[in-house]
Amino acid sequence: MQAFTLTLSNLGFLESVQPAKTWQIRLLGRRETIADQPTPTLHDVAQAAAVSTATVSRCLNFPDKVAPETRQKVQEAIAVLGYSPNFGARVMAARRTNTIGAIIPTMENAIFARGLEALQDELRNHGYTMLVASTAYQPQIEEEQIRSLVARGADALLLIGYHRDPEIYRFLEAQGVPVLLTWAFDPMSAHPAVGFDNQAAMQELAAKVIAMGHRKLALISADTSLNDRAAARRDGILKEMTAAGLDPASLAFEETTYGIEEGAVAFERLMALPDRPTAVFCGNDVLAVGALRSARKLGLSVPQDVSVVGFDDIELAQVAFPALTTVHVPHHQMGRHAGQALVRHLRDGEPMTSTALATKIILRDTLGPA
């Protein structure tokens, strides 16, 4: 496209010509440059290269299927015209998009970032594009995003956790869009998932905490009615408390939204309790870091005065001071596995496989004896 568009787009004066015209172009809906150059199409390329549209298309999609000299000509034409295939048309004709949509609750806090980056990497290597959308933990935004991504022809969707309106699963099935769930793993569910058992992981941590002599426990969690991971983690604690002969009802429970500030506030409330807990579980590291900050402010030392444990093992955890004891989630591995499952399903038609990954407790400096 070099010479050609260079010339054109650098004729600076054109930019001030006929502003009204620019507006009209917009009304026409045709995407054109200010110089009224319509976006080149396959057809234009074909003409420029003196071949048929089919050949150009093949050049783009199956380069081996066309003779080297022809390919050469076509590529030149593409370069000269600055051609870029129209995705919409392409999708419509081919009925596939090589696109996978990932919908996550939030982009803040980097909770999902690492796994997603791994997923994108895996998908890219196989020619798929990943599109991300976030929902701010709001179910109705999630539904909107799901519909949007489906309408955009996503070949498959990656969603976080199990909990959502059954209606949505039905819609997805009606639309024939495969779904892979992640960040959770429920052996009882029929939906394929690549994740880990939130409940078991938290239970294991709870066992460790209780073994340290803690009897007065607390939990700062995200809204468990909307977030199945949070609920499962809570249940893990409750289960272990029961197993250890503790009254599950004695768990001091704070529900809040994710955020450092929120974690800090919840922690303060907990510390103001008459029968102050000696160990505070946090639904994730972000909340835990808030709790840590709050403890510092209250003049409580961790873990001498109170133990704090998190979940996720995001970078924050090792940077926090004191370094946070938490549950390590294999984010990277999870993203990779999910990508592989998706690709195998889409490309090779294999059934989507579920995988449960192991978590690991990382003992750092915030858990001590009661």
Add this chain to the structure above:
Amino acid sequence: MQAFTLTLSNLGFLESVQPAKTWQIRLLGRRETIADQPTPTLHDVAQAAAVSTATVSRCLNFPDKVAPETRQKVQEAIAVLGYSPNFGARVMAARRTNTIGAIIPTMENAIFARGLEALQDELRNHGYTMLVASTAYQPQIEEEQIRSLVARGADALLLIGYHRDPEIYRFLEAQGVPVLLTWAFDPMSAHPAVGFDNQAAMQELAAKVIAMGHRKLALISADTSLNDRAAARRDGILKEMTAAGLDPASLAFEETTYGIEEGAVAFERLMALPDRPTAVFCGNDVLAVGALRSARKLGLSVPQDVSVVGFDDIELAQVAFPALTTVHVPHHQMGRHAGQALVRHLRDGEPMTSTALATKIILRDTLGPA
């Protein structure tokens, strides 16, 4: 779609019928459910509602333009069939997507997360969808993502920083896709941007640091050849050093990739220098937090033994210990402004407006006298 697809998708036995057929369907490329239900189209809805496709389309796009009873009928048909408009076809016919693409260097570290969330929010409120892609700081992945998003018909693009192959800007202009740059602001550039002056901001911080008596300065930065923000920040320090009569060449300079670990390693190298710096600038908070961790490990106290300052003021900064002195970037405001500029341009045809936002130095606990 309720009743109908409910029935169909719940006829569990269908799932085991003719697996070979499923494969064939995939070959055909037609997205169908296992029960061979082709995805319903506008046409199907029109038939079911006994109206024309135009009417259905109007129902979807301009509900007021159709009579209430007709609308009712159509909506029922849509529900019964589980219809979802085909985005590709829609884009092709309407030649607009109401989609804005945002391409960021990374999703890790939450550097861009906050601003993006604000952007998405703003766009959503005006009926636009934001699509995010990340580049892992690799120019050629960025180019790929740009082309991909353009091909997908993004009505506009939001990119980070100025620095990229001029060829790309030409391509974008040839395609008639407006671009808004952000996270940077260069009054000299012709490209519209909503951001802040990285150089001036860092220079201001440098002035503060030098005023504290520091003479031996160091900088841990991202690759300045690929990242104009990093380069501008470095230049801000150099400029202030010159202004203060310090030799800019005396700045101990460590280039590394972004990451806590990387920051830690670079900091260690710096501390091993014969003429150890007393103040270490970090290109961003992530690196700074790494430096802090490293200092702790080396037994150096901050800011008594060495001062450390960051840039960005992401959440990490206030959670770090000691709390990090850094430059506050108005992420949220930036996202909102960017969204507004984009919407005004796209919807009202206004020229894209540039905005320079103010940064602010946040004095916390990591900067002390030399």
Add this chain to the structure above:
DNA sequence: TGTCGTAATGTAAGCCTTTACATCTCGCTA
């Protein structure tokens, strides 16, 4: 030299919407 197979290329249908324009139906007005 005629036939055949193969590789390269061309032709044209079809994918699903939107929308300009045409048509129809009413209820009014003159």
Add this chain to the structure above:
DNA sequence: TAGCGAGATGTAAAGGCTTACATTACGACA
């Protein structure tokens, strides 16, 4: 009662690409 305008709906073209199928060219083989 004829004529008119407004509102509701229908008709059909267009939009850019892929791909099944048709065609062509050409070398090999009998």
